[in-house]
Amino acid sequence: MADVSRPLSIIHPPIIECGAGVASKVAEWAASKGAGKVLVVADAFNADRVGLLGFGPETKVEVFGDVVPEPDIANLDAVLAVTAELAPDLVVGFGGGSAMDLAKLAAVLGDGGQTLADVVGAHLVKGRRPLLAQVPTTAGTGSEGGTRSLVTDTQNARKMAVESLYMLADMVALDPQLTVSLPPALTAATGVDALAHCVESYTNVKAHPAIDVYATEGIRLIGRYLGRAVENGEDLEARTALALASLYGGFCLGPVNTAAGHAVAYPLGTRHHIAHGHANAVIFPHVLAFNASVAPERTAFVLDALGVSGDVSQAALQFCENLGIEMRMSRLGIPEADLEAMSGEAFAIKRLLDNNPREVSREDILGIYKAAY
Amino acid sequence: MADVSRPLSIIHPPIIECGAGVASKVAEWAASKGAGKVLVVADAFNADRVGLLGFGPETKVEVFGDVVPEPDIANLDAVLAVTAELAPDLVVGFGGGSAMDLAKLAAVLGDGGQTLADVVGAHLVKGRRPLLAQVPTTAGTGSEGGTRSLVTDTQNARKMAVESLYMLADMVALDPQLTVSLPPALTAATGVDALAHCVESYTNVKAHPAIDVYATEGIRLIGRYLGRAVENGEDLEARTALALASLYGGFCLGPVNTAAGHAVAYPLGTRHHIAHGHANAVIFPHVLAFNASVAPERTAFVLDALGVSGDVSQAALQFCENLGIEMRMSRLGIPEADLEAMSGEAFAIKRLLDNNPREVSREDILGIYKAAY
Numbered sequence: 179m180a181d182v183s184r185p186l187s188i189i190h191p192p193i194i195e196c197g198a199g200v201a202s203k204v205a206e207w208a209a210s211k212g213a214g215k216v217l218v219v220a221d222a223f224n225a226d227r228v229g230l231l232g233f234g235p236e237t238k239v240e241v242f243g244d245v246v247p248e249p250d251i252a253n254l255d256a257v258l259a260v261t262a263e264l265a266p267d268l269v270v271g272f273g274g275g276s277a278m279d280l281a282k283l284a285a286v287l288g289d290g291g292q293t294l295a296d297v298v299g300a301h302l303v304k305g306r307r308p309l310l311a312q313v314p315t316t317a318g319t320g321s322e323g324g325t326r327s328l329v330t331d332t333q334n335a336r337k338m339a340v341e342s343l344y345m346l347a348d349m350v351a352l353d354p355q356l357t358v359s360l361p362p363a364l365t366a367a368t369g370v371d372a373l374a375h376c377v378e379s380y381t382n383v384k385a386h387p388a389i390d391v392y393a394t395e396g397i398r399l400i401g402r403y404l405g406r407a408v409e410n411g412e413d414l415e416a417r418t419a420l421a422l423a424s425l426y427g428g429f430c431l432g433p434v435n436t437a438a439g440h441a442v443a444y445p446l447g448t449r450h451h452i453a454h455g456h457a458n459a460v461i462f463p464h465v466l467a468f469n470a471s472v473a474p475e476r477t478a479f480v481l482d483a484l485g486v487s488g489d490v491s492q493a494a495l496q497f498c499e500n501l502g503i504e505m506r507m508s509r510l511g512i513p514e515a516d517l518e519a520m521s522g523e524a525f526a527i528k529r530l531l532d533n534n535p536r537e538v539s540r541e542d543i544l545g546i547y548k549a550a551y
Numbered sequence: 552m553a554d555v556s557r558p559l560s561i562i563h564p565p566i567i568e569c570g571a572g573v574a575s576k577v578a579e580w581a582a583s584k585g586a587g588k589v590l591v592v593a594d595a596f597n598a599d600r601v602g603l604l605g606f607g608p609e610t611k612v613e614v615f616g617d618v619v620p621e622p623d624i625a626n627l628d629a630v631l632a633v634t635a636e637l638a639p640d641l642v643v644g645f646g647g648g649s650a651m652d653l654a655k656l657a658a659v660l661g662d663g664g665q666t667l668a669d670v671v672g673a674h675l676v677k678g679r680r681p682l683l684a685q686v687p688t689t690a691g692t693g694s695e696g697g698t699r700s701l702v703t704d705t706q707n708a709r710k711m712a713v714e715s716l717y718m719l720a721d722m723v724a725l726d727p728q729l730t731v732s733l734p735p736a737l738t739a740a741t742g743v744d745a746l747a748h749c750v751e752s753y754t755n756v757k758a759h760p761a762i763d764v765y766a767t768e769g770i771r772l773i774g775r776y777l778g779r780a781v782e783n784g785e786d787l788e789a790r791t792a793l794a795l796a797s798l799y800g801g802f803c804l805g806p807v808n809t810a811a812g813h814a815v816a817y818p819l820g821t822r823h824h825i826a827h828g829h830a831n832a833v834i835f836p837h838v839l840a841f842n843a844s845v846a847p848e849r850t851a852f853v854l855d856a857l858g859v860s861g862d863v864s865q866a867a868l869q870f871c872e873n874l875g876i877e878m879r880m881s882r883l884g885i886p887e888a889d890l891e892a893m894s895g896e897a898f899a900i901k902r903l904l905d906n907n908p909r910e911v912s913r914e915d916i917l918g919i920y921k922a923a924y
Contacts, residue, residue, distance in 0.1 A: 182791045183727075185570025190563035192719055196761060197558025346565055354556075388569060388795055395764045418555045422761055 180385040188388055189325055189432045191312070191347040196422065198414055201353040202232030204270060204311050213267035213309055214238060217288075219257055219281040220272040221245040224315050230356070231270065231313065240264050242284075245277045248447055248454065250330045254283055254294060261288030268309040271347075274368070275319025275454065278312050279327040282345035285310045294329065294338070303342035312347040315356040317407075317420035318368025318455045320375055320428025322350045335448045335523065341432075352425060354417030362408045366501035369404040369420055370459035372396060374443075375427030377466060377480055378436040381473040382533050389434045394479065396426035401483040408501050438538050439465040441530035442546055445520035450512050459503050460510070463494030464546045472536045491549065507551045517547040553758040561761055562698055562805045564685070564720040569795065571787055574726040575605030577643060577684050586640035586682055587611060590661075592630055592654040593645040594618040597688050603729070604643065604686065613637050615657075618650045621820055621827065623703045627656055627667060634661030641682040644720075647741070648692025648827065651685050652700040655718035658683045667702065667711070676715035685720040688729040690780075690793035691741025691828045693748055693801025695723045708821045708896065714805075725798060727790030735781045737828070739874035742777040742793055744828035745769060747816075747835050748800030750853055751809040754839075754846040755906050762807045767852070769799035774856040781874050811907040812838040814900035815916055818893035823885050832876050833883070836867030837919045845909045864922065880924045890920040 195203045208216060218228050218241045225243025233239045242260045246253050261269070261284040269288070271281025286306045287294065297303045312322035321327075327340045360368070376396035379389055399419045406416035439461055446457035467490040470477040477490060486493035498505050508514070521544040525531070531538050568576045581589060591601050591614045598616025606612045615633045619626050634642070634657040642661070644654025659679045660667065670676045685695035694700075700713045733741070749769035752762055772792045779789040812834055819830035840863040843850040850863060859866035871878050881887070898904070898913040 181788075182795070183571065183788050185568070185573060188567040188569060190565060190567075192563060192565045193716070194561040194563075195558070196561060198556065200558060343566065387792070391764060391768045415554075415556050419760070422555070 180387050180390055182387045184386055186386050186388060186433050189343065189346055190429065191323060191350045193349045194352060194425070195350070196352040197418065198355050199353060200351045201230045201313055201356060204313060204349070204351050205232030205234065205237065207311070207349050208233070208237065208268050208309070211268070211309055215264060215266045216240070216268045216270060217242060217261055217264050217266035217284065218270045218272050219245060219284055220277050221274070224273045224277065228272065231272065240266070245273055245280055247276055248330050248451070249276045249280050250332045251294065254280060254329050257284050258287055262290055265289070266308050268311060271312045271321070272315065274314065274316040275321040278314060278319065278321035279329070281310065281312065282327040283329070283340065286342065286344050294340070297340050297342065298338045300341040303340070303344045306344040310345070310347050311349040311351070313351045313353065313356070314421070314424065316360060316364065316368045317357055317417070317424040318371040320372060320424050320431055322347060323425045323428025324431040326431060330448060337444055337448060339529070350425070352421040354414050354421055357417050357421065358412050360411060362411065362502060364455070365411065366404065366408050366503050367453060367455035367459050369400055369407070370462060370498055370501070370503065371455035372420070372424040372427040373400045374439050374458040374462050375430050375436060376400070376423070377462070378439045379430030379434040380480070381469050381476050381535055382434050382437050383535055384434045384533055386434060389430055392426035392429040396423040396430070397480055397483045399423035401485055404501060435533055436530055437533040437535070438468070438531055441527040442524045442543055444527060445523045446507070446512070448523070449516065449520060450510065452510055456503065459498050460505055460507060460550050461546065463491045463498060464549045466494050467491035468542065468546060469534065469536050505550070507547065514551060517544060517551065520547060553760050553763055555760045557759055559759050559761060559806050562716065562719060563802065564696060564723045566722045567725060567798065568723070569725040570791065571728050572726060573724045574603045574686055574729060577686060577722070577724050578605030578607065578610065580684070580722050581606070581610065581641050581682070584641070584682055588637060588639045589613070589641045589643060590615060590634055590637050590639035590657065591643045591645050592618060592657055593650050594647070597646045597650065601645065604645065613639070618646055618653055620649055621703050621824070622649045622653050623705045624667065627653060627702050630657050631660055635663055638662070639681050641684060644685045644694070645688065647687065647689040648694040651687060651692065651694035652702070654683065654685065655700040656702070656713065659715065659717050667713070670713050670715065671711045673714040676713070676717045679717040683718070683720050684722040684724070686724045686726065686729070687794065687797065689733060689737065689741045690730055690790070690797040691744035693745060693797050693804055695720060696798045696801025697804040699804060703821060710817055710821060712902070723798070725794040727787050727794055730790050730794065731785050733784065735784065735875060738784065739777065739781050739876050740826060740828035740832050742773055742780070743832035743835060743871055743874070743876065745793070745797040745800040746773045747812050747831040748803050748809060749773070749796070750835070750839060751812045752803030752807040753853070754842050754849050754908055755807050755810050756908055757807045757906055759807060762803055765799035765802040769796040769803070770853055770856045772796035774858055777874060808906055809903055811841070811904055811911050814903040815897045815919055817900060818896045819880070819885070821896070822889065822893060823883065825883055829876065832871050833878055833880060833923055834919065836864045836871060837922045839867050840864035841915065841919060842907065842909050878923070880920065887924060890917060890924065893920060
């Protein structure tokens with residue numbers, strides 16, 4: 179695991195502004211690039227505070243404020259219609275992973291040259307005309323740092339993934355003040371999502387030292403600061419550290435990506451509409467334990483960084499429960515009879531399961547669901 | 552030191568290809584960007600192996616192969632003349648820091664809109680038309696990862712620094728095969744230059760956790776791999792690790808930069824033409840020791856990562872001497888009578904001395920020179 183000689187493409191947004199108040203640097207940067215027409219892609223909550231991005235009256239700013247959690251094709255079509263109409267110079271994703279993922283697709287598909295069906299998969303996007311900036315308002319998905327976008331195909335209860343270098347942001351603003359209002363439960367769940375990105379990349383057949391540097395730092399930051407932010411949402415030091423941890427998780431996603439944890443978590447979202455962060459948190463301890471035998475040193479590093487010890491799944495579960503996360507699938511409205519079908523769905527996500535350091539059977543997935551139930 | 556709440560701009564080239572053979576990805580990437588006219592800026596040695604960049608006959612490639620070490624204004628003027636004539640779509644820096652620094656300036660000044668005098672300082676460059684790719688053939692300067700360029704003003708024996716986001720590479724290829732031919736002495740000296748970037752950024756009044764992650768990883772990689780590459784130049788694993796360490800040193804330079812070490816080392820280059828890497832190596836142990844009292848934990852981390860212990864300057868000196876570096880200024884043709892004047896020159900480099908965690912007087916600098924003599 180983690181041979182430095184394996185060729186790798188390392189991807190970063192070129193400019194990352196980090197610190198309290200930097201959201202307003204988006205407008206400054208846009209002005210330096212001569213962007214006069216701006217589309218902000220946001221959920222309803224963030225649509226109400228677009229002023230924080232700092233645009234003055236000299237810029238035409240249009241806000242698409244209808245992003246929904248786990249966006250589906252209809253939601254994408256709605257933002258694409260607005261994009262086609264405006265033909266913006268700059269698209270800004272302003273929200274959690276859903277807003278940022280839709281902003282990516284708006285930026286590359288908004289001119290109508292390609293459709294979603296044309297680009298599902300890797301490296302099928304042909305180009306991008308507008309600039310792209312990302313301003314995360316949660317600290318979890320890491321979408322701001324990566325080249326992927328996910329859209330839910332509701333009819334077939336699956337996630338469609340688009341990957342393209344053209345969806346890499348030109349500029350990211352990590353402003354901890356934007357996450358101060360996140361309630362403790364959401365802070366905890368999104369933080370564990372970032373943790374899962376780092377851990378699944380660190381314990382991955384494609385792990386690489388140049389990505390491990392982000393994975394390990396992200397894990398350390400979550401271990402040190404997530405509890406603080408859950409306890410006191412206004413702790414700006416903790417909020418900044420979590421914004422960085424989330425970004426680092428995003429850096430892990432492009433070149434290495436997640437593994438069994440995310441695959442097993444997906445059906446909780448696609449079938450039962452459990453928020454992405456929460457779904458990953460519920461699954462995280464059990465996949466960590468499942469992989470421990472083939473990655474003992476790395477598993478030990480994770481537990482140590484999280485400040486827990488003992489039996490792997492119990493220790494990781496304890497970390498999550500201490501954050502107040504409801505970790506039992508049975509309490510999340512998932513009927514036990516569904517676990518079998520969910521196992522089949524998760525087992526179909528080969529692109530992630532193939533990354534797992536230990537082979538995963540359909541039976542193994544069912545076992546993980548039962549342990550988490 | 553290293554408060555995560557301090558606002559910071561984190562800068563990375565968006566695409567970094569890493570691994571044996573990736574030099575040829577420059578042509579692939581250039582083709583995807585539609586770059587038909589390419590200027591390669593190289594020293595004589597690398598000018599002879601431009602074929603490794605992979606360009607085919609469909610691309611017009613012109614090579615400026617006259618880059619000299621520690622390039623001066625005349626060298627810059629020569630490359631600017633070629634750039635103006637060709638009007639390239641893409642400028643590729645192919646060599647050590649000198650070639651990459653000149654490539655940066657060729658990319659932003661080549662169209663004649665601004666002169667060097669217009670842009671010396673920070674953020675004075677107004678734009679850049681051609682694409683910029685960097686392909687380092689040493690592992691030391693980190694120029695490929697940063698936004699700075701240095702040109703020597705021979706008449707006034709000083710370095711002029713240009714800093715601009717427009718000089719950030721669009722693409723970097725870190726190909727360890729390019730450094731296999733570096734002789735042990737140059738491998739050692741350039742490796743310690745990368746180490747100095749990381750250490751001076753880590754023990755810096757502007758240190759920041761988001762940069763410390765690179766500084767600490769760079770220091771660890773140098774400690775683990777530099778001796779291996781000096782011993783066996785064909786150790787591709789070690790060469791790859793050093794390429795990453797150099798890049799990480801470059802990541803440190805933009806947002807944090809170096810401190811007293813580089814300031815004190817400059818006169819060795821400007822007055823006595825000692826290669827930049829070697830000059831930094833000679834000074835490194837003595838500045839580390841000078842700062843130890845105000846950064847004891849970070850100094851201890853450095854020694855530990857380098858695998859040495861005991862008295863700080865002796866331990867760091869031992870690390871460098873084990874690599875075969877001539878560490879005595881007296882053996883490098885520098886007359887003792889010059890140290891006084893050199894102290895004055897180094898003391899004038901306020902922009903770096905202000906970054907040092909311990910205040911540095913002109914007398915202190917003289918003391919460092921005497922210790923290194």
